[in-house]
Amino acid sequence: YAAQPSRGRLSAFGIFYGLGLALHWPLVVLSSPGLVFLLLPRWKEILRDWRTLLISVAPTAIVPYVWMVARSNMNPLISFYGPIRSIGEFVFFFLRQGFREVDTSQSAGLIDKLLFERFLLLQMIWQYTLIGAALAITGIWLQWKRFTVGTSLAWLMIWFSSSLLLGSLLAFDYEPLMQSVITVYPLIPYGVMAIWIAVALEAGFSRWVRSQTAKILIVACLVAAVGIVNYGSNQRKDDTWPRDYAEAVLSSLDKDAILFTNGDQDAFPLGYFNLVEGMRPDVTLYNDQGLAFANRLYRFDAPDRSAILDDFTRRSKRPVYFILPNAYRFSTQDG
Numbered sequence: 001y002a003a004q005p006s007r008g009r010l011s012a013f014g015i016f017y018g019l020g021l022a023l024h025w026p027l028v029v030l031s032s033p034g035l036v037f038l039l040l041p042r043w044k045e046i047l048r049d050w051r052t053l054l055i056s057v058a059p060t061a062i063v064p065y066v067w068m069v070a071r072s073n074m075n076p077l078i079s080f081y082g083p084i085r086s087i088g089e090f091v092f093f094f095l096r097q098g099f100r101e102v103d104t105s106q107s108a109g110l111i112d113k114l115l116f117e118r119f120l121l122l123q124m125i126w127q128y129t130l131i132g133a134a135l136a137i138t139g140i141w142l143q144w145k146r147f148t149v150g151t152s153l154a155w156l157m158i159w160f161s162s163s164l165l166l167g168s169l170l171a172f173d174y175e176p177l178m179q180s181v182i183t184v185y186p187l188i189p190y191g192v193m194a195i196w197i198a199v200a201l202e203a204g205f206s207r208w209v210r211s212q213t214a215k216i217l218i219v220a221c222l223v224a225a226v227g228i229v230n231y232g233s234n235q236r237k238d239d240t241w242p243r244d245y246a247e248a249v250l251s252s253l254d255k256d257a258i259l260f261t262n263g264d265q266d267a268f269p270l271g272y273f274n275l276v277e278g279m280r281p282d283v284t285l286y287n288d289q290g291l292a293f294a295n296r297l298y299r300f301d302a303p304d305r306s307a308i309l310d311d312f313t314r315r316s317k318r319p320v321y322f323i324l325p326n327a328y329r330f331s332t333q334d335g
Helices: 007-048 050-072 087-094 097-103 110-146 149-161 164-169 176-182 187-208 212-234 241-251 264-276 305-315
Strands: 258-261 284-287 320-322
Touching (some): 007 050, 007 149, 007 164, 007 187, 050 087, 110 164, 149 164, 187 212, 258 264
Parallel strands (some): 258 320
């Protein structure tokens, strides 16, 4: 849009920006200063067509949330928090307040932040391999010739704000679990790196390759090479861990048992194979945090969850199992 202003391009920008806000607004907000900088040269056209931008952004940012609230009140079989019935509950969800304990650790310090910064940089190299990383670095240098100063600075701002700045704002302990969590964060920096790689390739083509056919063949060979190199990692038809885990756990339970799941690693595979594929239909799944399943005993914010759970377990005529060991005040037997 900054290069060729038009209402169509502005509308497309607004639609994708709104979808980004609906998908993960913290990452988009962090990158927004760079986007503003990117569009700054066209501020007069944008100011003139602000209604076009607003009409494009608002529906795509708001409608997904409206549908989420409506769908949560239709009693779906699987719903993370359950029905959203008030403004306060929506704000809780929108502000991601349920992740406060995950996103903040009292023991995390400066060393953890520095280790995560290094980890993020290594992740970016790993995603594109050493060759791709070298091309991206070349693209950073060449972009000053290809784009305006403002555009080049904008790409750097977007990359920095959604990678290293984001890493400095998080208070994670540097441990394997949090490393796994943070690997999904730098999606926007990956996209910016792809632009830098394209700039480097374009410069190389312009200098050494004249034929359009040859350019297409080279790009096709590069894509094929990357696909072949990574095929072993991405081709997972024989990766049956979720089914194996579900079968191992569910087959070990007594008939008509009740099983309380705890985290993502057990609730998702067990929930899918039990509720969707019908594995051990006699078993009833619950979540001990009141999440995921429609048959929750309490809401996520209930102050007396432990008492409710204890009472339910004490009154149950069916055998009760827990994934999380030693968490409840009953005699237990490890399975």
